[in-house]
Structure formats: structure tokens, C-alpha cells
Amino acid sequence: MAILTVLNGPNLNMLGVREPGLYGSKTLQDIQQSVERLAQSLGHQLNFCQSNAEHEIVEQIHQAYRQGVDFIIINPAAFTHTSVAIRDALLATKIAFIEVHLSNVHAREPFRRHSYFSDIAVGVICGLGATGYELAVQAAHQLLQERTQND
Numbered sequence: 634m635a636i637l638t639v640l641n642g643p644n645l646n647m648l649g650v651r652e653p654g655l656y657g658s659k660t661l662q663d664i665q666q667s668v669e670r671l672a673q674s675l676g677h678q679l680n681f682c683q684s685n686a687e688h689e690i691v692e693q694i695h696q697a698y699r700q701g702v703d704f705i706i707i708n709p710a711a712f713t714h715t716s717v718a719i720r721d722a723l724l725a726t727k728i729a730f731i732e733v734h735l736s737n738v739h740a741r742e743p744f745r746r747h748s749y750f751s752d753i754a755v756g757v758i759c760g761l762g763a764t765g766y767e768l769a770v771q772a773a774h775q776l777l778q779e780r781t782q783n784d
């Protein structure tokens with residue numbers, strides 16, 4: 634059994650309310666239920682968090698380290714394009730993570746094409762909506778299985 638933590642950045646608590654064309658019609662609660670069910674079926678524990686505050690996301694990463702979390706899945710939302718603090722927390726804790734975006738950030742405004750996380754992530758999933766979160770859980774599971782087999 635592994636421990637996974639899913640972190641969500643600002644405004645994602647408003648998902649499903651507006652702009653379904655860009656971010657899909659599912660709410661963050663829908664996504665949480667889906668990934669919790671998937672993680673359980675794979676035998677893992679999953680923490681699911683959302684914050685509009687950068688320092689709270691940094692604290693969640695520190696808590697993940699203290700808790701012995703094996704993998705992080707993070708949608709930093711707007712902090713993707715701004716946050717050295719969250720980048721440094723991920724580097725400091727050395728927890729493997731996958732970066733997820735609901736929208737295809739590379740098909741949007743130029744400022745959304747830069748991420749402070751992609752170069753240090755295990756991988757990046759974008760443009761696949763809520764399915765991207767499920768794919769990230771599946772990928773984390775596979776990578777953790779391979780790590781266990783190689784140990």
C-alpha cells in the first residue's frame with residue numbers, strides 16, 4: 634500500500650460552475666470521488682486537497698514529507714506559472730510528482746506555456762480534463778510497482 638497526495642491550486646474549487654468548455658463540467662468533488670475510488674481499487678491511500686493560498690500548498694507538501702507520502706499529483710493552477718516557493722518545496726522534499734492540467738496549457742495564452750514544475754516532474758498530463766487525474770493515479774501506481782520490483 635502506498636500513500637498518494639493530490640494537490641489542487643487556486644480557483645479549482647470553482648470547477649464545474651463556469652467555463653465547462655475549457656475545464657470540463659465535472660466539479661472538483663467529482664474528481665476527488667473518482668480518484669479516491671481508483672486509488673482504493675489499486676490498494677493505495679489517497680489524500681485530496683485544494684487551496685487558494687500558496688503557503689498552504691507549501692505546507693501540504695511538507696506534511697506529505699512528514700507523512701511519508703510516496704507520490705504527489707499536483708494541479709498548481711495559476712501557481713504553475715508563478716510559484717518558485719512550491720517548486721522549492723517539491724525539490725526540498727524530493728517526493729516524486731506528476732503535474733496535471735485539465736486544459737491544454739500549450740494551446741492557450743503564451744504565459745500558460747511556462748511551468749515552474751514541468752522540468753522537475755516525473756511527467757506532465759494536460760488537456761485531458763478530469764481523466765488526466767485518473768491517468769496520473771494509474772501512472773503513479775505503475776511507477777511505484779516498478780520501484781518496488783527494482784528494490
Ligand SMILES: O=C(O)[C@]1(O)C=C(c2cccc(Sc3ccccc3)c2)[C@@H](O)[C@H](O)C1
Nearest residue numbers: 644645647648651652710711734735736745
Ligand atoms: O488547465 C488547468 O488545470 C490549469 O492548471 C488551471 C487553471 C485555472 C485557472 C482559473 C480557474 C481554474 S478552475 C475554474 C474554471 C472556470 C470557472 C471557475 C473555476 C483553473 C489555469 O490557471 C492553469 O493555467 C491551467
